Amino acid sequence: MSKTYKGYLIALFVMIMLVGTACAGGEGKPEESDAPPSPSLEPTSSPEPTPMPFAAPLTGIQRETEAGERPLAVMINNFSAARPQSGLTNADVVWEVLAEGGITRLVAIFQSTDKLEDTVGPIRSNRAYLIDIADSYGAVMAHAGGSPEAYGILQGQRKPYLDEITNAGAAFWRSKERKAPHNLYSSLDKLRTAAGKKKYGNEEPRRSYTFAAAPEQGTAIADSMAEAAKEITISFLLKSYNVGYTYDEATGLYSRTINGEPHIDLNNSEQLSAANLIVFETSHKTLDDVGRLAVDLKAGGPAYLFQGGKKIDIEWLRASDGMVRFIKDGSEISLVPGKTYIHVVPSKPALQEHVSWVQNLEKGNTSD
8 A cells, every 4th residue: 555545545544533523523412503593482481560559549440659749629610701711630539510500610620630830720619519529638728819708718718729819819810811700820830839828727637539449440330230331411500501421332431422522631632531430419508699509518328339331329418428429239339440520410300310321332222
């Protein structure tokens, strides 16, 4: 065998050994690659949200901090020239009750909002029964003027109030964009500052509603006998003045209209909405030639609860803690967490004459 051929065989043998070693190493350890790793096909579970430690007393909405401020009850003008109003989307609870002439006044209860610098108004005058509503929350009142009866109560009983005319003018301002008396405004920040200067403290006991642990546990929603109610119309006194609500399945909220037009907040152009609607009847009495009213907020009586697209009959009463509370079969109702709108209508004609509702928006079935 020649040396050349022998060298060729040695080189071939070495090459075969090297290839075998490389193949063996490849089976034991994958080659590194610049390609990104393949995504895992294993499903990943999202962590459960951590419950917040506090719930707002008047909305039941979870919060990181306690809503410990004393409520503010602001008397809001609801005359057509005053709409759209400002700041109502920040209110925890909104009451609607008759004033003179068949137009309603709104009492907006603010406690848990953090939007203290937003404009609120137009702000209007006070009445004895509006004081009664504010008292039920232990609230500081904000208004511009009042009836003689209201001033007698405010001053004689030393109520906590901020009046643009007599004792807190610096907390209010007039807008040049509207004509008086529909142009008076304030902000929660200014009102709270004024309340602090008058030493209207936070020692009042906190009043709260009862809220369902989950939306489906709301009293009307959970009631197997509840009637469907997707669109609601409320008439107070004037046939030409109708408040409407349409239920949105996606949000669980009722959107508000007046005479078929969306009722919006001028601050943000959002339509007013609520998770709970309550309508109750009580006696109304005309006191004088001006048309001022006395509205009984103590006697109790029949009411309707609208919640989650459903309606049930309930009752209202004035509880021992001073709040107007709502009951079903002797127990306080469970509200769905969110805002609540409360409407007070005369007992003559009866409640059912003031309220009608559509059971199914597609079919247009109605009830009253």
